[in-house]
Amino acid sequence: MHFLVTGHTGFKGSWLTLMLGAAGHTVSGYSLDPEPGSLFERAGLSDQMESDIRGDIRDFDSLTTAFVDVRPDAVFHLAAQSLVRESYAYPRLTIETNVVGTMNVIDAARAANSVSGMVVVTTDKVYRNVNQVAGYLEGDALGGHDPYSASKAMADILTQSWISSFPGFPISIARAGNVIGGGDVCKDRLVPDLMAGFASDSVVPLRYPAAVRPWQHVLDCLNGYTMLMDRTLTDSLPFVNWNFGPGPESFKTVAQVADLSASFWGSGASWSDIGGDHPHEAGLLALDASRARNELGWQDRLDFESSVEWTVDWYRSSDSGQNPLLLTQSQIAAFGELAPA
Numbered sequence: 001m002h003f004l005v006t007g008h009t010g011f012k013g014s015w016l017t018l019m020l021g022a023a024g025h026t027v028s029g030y031s032l033d034p035e036p037g038s039l040f041e042r043a044g045l046s047d048q049m050e051s052d053i054r055g056d057i058r059d060f061d062s063l064t065t066a067f068v069d070v071r072p073d074a075v076f077h078l079a080a081q082s083l084v085r086e087s088y089a090y091p092r093l094t095i096e097t098n099v100v101g102t103m104n105v106i107d108a109a110r111a112a113n114s115v116s117g118m119v120v121v122t123t124d125k126v127y128r129n130v131n132q133v134a135g136y137l138e139g140d141a142l143g144g145h146d147p148y149s150a151s152k153a154m155a156d157i158l159t160q161s162w163i164s165s166f167p168g169f170p171i172s173i174a175r176a177g178n179v180i181g182g183g184d185v186c187k188d189r190l191v192p193d194l195m196a197g198f199a200s201d202s203v204v205p206l207r208y209p210a211a212v213r214p215w216q217h218v219l220d221c222l223n224g225y226t227m228l229m230d231r232t233l234t235d236s237l238p239f240v241n242w243n244f245g246p247g248p249e250s251f252k253t254v255a256q257v258a259d260l261s262a263s264f265w266g267s268g269a270s271w272s273d274i275g276g277d278h279p280h281e282a283g284l285l286a287l288d289a290s291r292a293r294n295e296l297g298w299q300d301r302l303d304f305e306s307s308v309e310w311t312v313d314w315y316r317s318s319d320s321g322q323n324p325l326l327l328t329q330s331q332i333a334a335f336g337e338l339a340p341a
Contacts (some may be wrong), residue, residue, distance in 0.1 A: 181217055
């Protein structure tokens with residue numbers, strides 16, 4: 001099967017590209033240029049793809065031309081402005097990319113006349129966050145305190161309305177939260193900051209060490225996306241929205257992640273609390289993934305400690321000179337042999 005992945009040069013998109021390739025599929029992509037030092041760049045993923053197309057999803061004409069030319073069988077839509085802090089600096093760009101861009105991708109997929117199904121990826125931050133301990137269910141109210149969260153909630157609602165208004169074109173929505181894994185280089189994210197600091201023997205400054213997050217390995221998250229795609233293409237699903245998040249045992253503070261990462265890294269790795277005032281970020285945000293477990297048979301294969309260990313091992317091995325492409329492919333293969341955690 002030929003998949004087109006928007007946002008394929010990003011962190012999740014790069015892992016998904018290799019995951020699909022490992023399963024024997026053909027993969028094309030449409031995205032902005034990768035960040036310097038990204039997994040996509042370091043692993044030479046352009047050579048692993050059928051078509052590596054660079055463009056902005058806000059450009060509807062170029063996007064549609066790409067879809068018509070590539071003629072994919074199915075589409076994973078991951079392209080987004082995905083950083084909360086960046087959304088405060090560029091709110092218009094964030095909203096245009098995440099809302100209008102999502103509409104463009106859906107419309108371009110329909111125009112291609114080859115696409116049999118689509119998974120639109122939003123985020124756990126689409127929910128109206130009231131800092132509840134229980135995970136949010138798919139039917140809970142949506143919201144958005146910051147421009148990023150609001151834009152993704154709008155994209156989610158837009159997709160739901162499109163599904164209702166234009167039946168006959170199978171689309172599912174996947175919502176997930178914090179994922180970790182090798183090769184992430186986005187700024188203002190915990191793991192890339194920790195790994196860069198540890199590698200340079202620097203004390204890593206943390207903004208919110210007491211903030212609690214559900215931590216999940218990128219492969220567990222993407223395994224949910226691919227299982228959802230399989231069902232979207234083959235069955236009439238009873239629901240549109242699907243959560244993919246770990247259970248309460250993976251709800252850990254930023255400080256706990258930093259401490260465990262430092263212990264796996266060794267060599268005096270350390271961090272500090274810088275305090276001060278910073279833009280608002282959610283204190284606690286978790287998903288209830290019962291629907292995906294019960295209806296799709298999805299479940300995490302890596303527990304919290306293993307997720308951190310695999311992540312640190314990727315960065316340490318890469319830092320010591322191992323090939324990033326082979327490292328990633330090796331972890332994908334090992335993941336495929338695991339039973340649910």
